[in-house]
Amino acid sequence: MPRTDWLDRNALYTPDAPGLVWGPTGETYTYAELHRAGERLAAGLAAQYDLSAGDRVAVLAENTLEHVLLFCAAQKAGYVLVPLNFRLAPPELQYLVDDSAPHVLFASADFRDIAEGLELDAPVAPLDKVGALMESASGTADTDSPELDDPLMILYTSGTTGRPKGTIIPHKMLFWNSVNTELRLDLTAQDRSFNAAPFYHTGGWNVLLTPFLHHGATTYLFPSFDPGAILRTCDEEALTILWGVPTMLKMMADHAAFDEVTLDTVRYAVVGGEAMPEPLIRTWQDKGVPIRQGFGMTEVGVNCFSLPARDALRKIGSIGFPNFYVDAKVVDENGENVPPNTTGELLLRGPVVTPGYWRNPEATDAAIDENDWFQTGDLVTVDEEGYYYVVGRKHDMFISGGENVYPAEIESALYEHPAVDDAAVIGVPDEKWGEVGAAFVVPDGTLTADAVTAHCREHLAGYKVPTHVRMLDALPLGDSGKVDKAALRDHFDDS
CATH class of the missing domain: 3.30.300.30 (ANL, C-terminal domain)
Known part of the structure; x- marks a missing residue:
């Protein structure tokens, strides 16, 4: 049976291995320290805010160590983490807190005034109080309370087709996403990467951070995307994997530091979000970094497809094949499978599919059919060799x-x-x-x-x-x- 608490085992297997490093200062949490912090924070949250499994904990902040520690506590005790988009206007944030109904909202100093201006039936706490909660906690968390199907996070979509929808991310989704990622990207405990994607976005958690926490690897966390700092960290800390959307890879390639670093330890770069232009692929290939195009979405995984690095140029624009525990099919407007090289909608199924949208059964029913196929809204083709290509969104x-x-x-x-x-x-x-x-x-x-x-x-x-x-x-x-x-x-x- 897959476990809902990963840190206790990694603390036993590799207690002194670095799990999380704060990029700007080098402050480090080993797996033993992450385990203890998660236990104590879970207990502190229960004591201070009377939290129990299923209660929501919202966060309004850029990337911080405390954000990850709250995730560790949630994974142990069954709390539900709700990362809020700090770029939203107050009325937009009000909608999110009305919808998610958090039991406590943690806000960093930069967003404290905005958080306190929201109308919510819950306390607003400074994010830097997390340390005090850990220090004052007595006892440990009830790690028997979470079940695999219980929500662990609510991640809100961007709302391109209307109001944002809260995608339910249960413990099970993170487990199977981690397994898919390991099998296709050959992850090991020796891997080291960075994370600079915002935590209100699925990539910030689930492209590499949570698979790394599962596998005992090391993540260098940055508050936001700084191409020069990340490039220099690649060499200074011997990072092994890079990842981002094409815009991020382009910003890195255009930065002066790109010519200064060797990137000798980087095995490959994972790119998703949209197709990476061929000239940019060649720029990174010439630097000795193969490009692995991928594909995913908040509601499924997020790591759903992967293109082998050897095919980066031969199959330019392809997202590759479905990952191991993802089923895929391409259908026409009548739901019938289409032949090769014919455009149709991509449908996905498997244990990485969300059970639905938070308090929104209508949107859930519209997205997931009676046979558990998630209708992505992405239009794709599949060539004769089975390689998938995204040609656009239906809308x-x-x-x-x-x-x-x-x-x-x-x-x-x-x-x-x-x-x-x-x-x-x-x-x-x-x-x-x-x-x-x-x-x-x-x-x-x-x-x-x-x-x-x-x-x-x-x-x-x-x-x-x-x-x-x-x-x-x-x-x-x-x-x-x-x-x-x-x-x-x-x-x-x-x-």
Whole structure:
């Protein structure tokens, strides 16, 4: 039976091994110290706030050691961690706390005033009180209280299709995500990586941090993404795995420190969120770091697909194959399987699928069918060798003159132009064709809209060629580092 408490065993097996290192200062928690801290904090929370299994603990803060310690306590005692997006406006945060109904909200000093301005029937505590709670605790946590199907976290989606939905993350999901990650990425206790993704995002917890805690590996935690600091940490601390969305890898490659470091100990870099442009893949390959494209989502895992590093260039743009304990199929609008090289919606099933959305049975029923298939909303194709390719989101696809157009396909063609540094495409209304493409391009040097259009005509069918081309200094990014296409739509409407 999978365990809900991982730290007790790692504290027994490798008590002196570093589990968590605070990147800015080097402050370190060994596995024995993480285990003791989790036990004492769980007990302190119960004593101070009368918490029991199932009670929610919200956090409003950038990445901190205390955030991870609260996770350790939650995993032991069955509390439910609710990381809040600190970038949201107060009315948006109010919705999240109304929905999750936390029993206590911890806030760092930077966000204390915002937290105290929210209306909630729970105390607001300073995040730095976590240390005092551990010191004052007596006794230990009741680690027999959590069950595998019990919630461990509620992670809110970005709300691109409406109000944010709270994805329930039970203990079971983290266990199977860790197993999938180990089997496909060959994780060991000797691996060392960084984490700079915000904790309100699934990647911050579940790409490598929780699999590392399960396997006894070492995570260097940063409050936010600092490409220079992370590159230097790679060499100074002999990191073995890098990860991030393509934007993060590009920021690292463009940083002056990229030419200063060797990255000799890095086995590979895991990239997800969206396809990584081929020139950027080659930049990292030339540095000696293979790229492993992946795919995941908050509601499933998060590590669902992985492309072997050997195929990074041969299968450019592919997310590879489903991970070991993930079932996948691609269906048309009638739910029928599609043949190879045909676009359809990706459905996923397995023990890494969420049981649903917090207090939202309607959204749960809409997302998960009667046979437990999660409908991702992602449009994909599968080639003759079984490699999967994401071509876009269902709501991103537009119809021009009766033809389906997938922005990801146009973006891929744009990246083939040597003077295109970054690009994104959306569909916009058109009186004649219904919808047409609008391309937003960040040029690398001198580039005109006419040159972009001419390039597209050489590489794409006529109905796919963007009617509108806009030059930008940079693409707007959302909280996860992905391109914010809603902001692009607003930009187009205002132009």
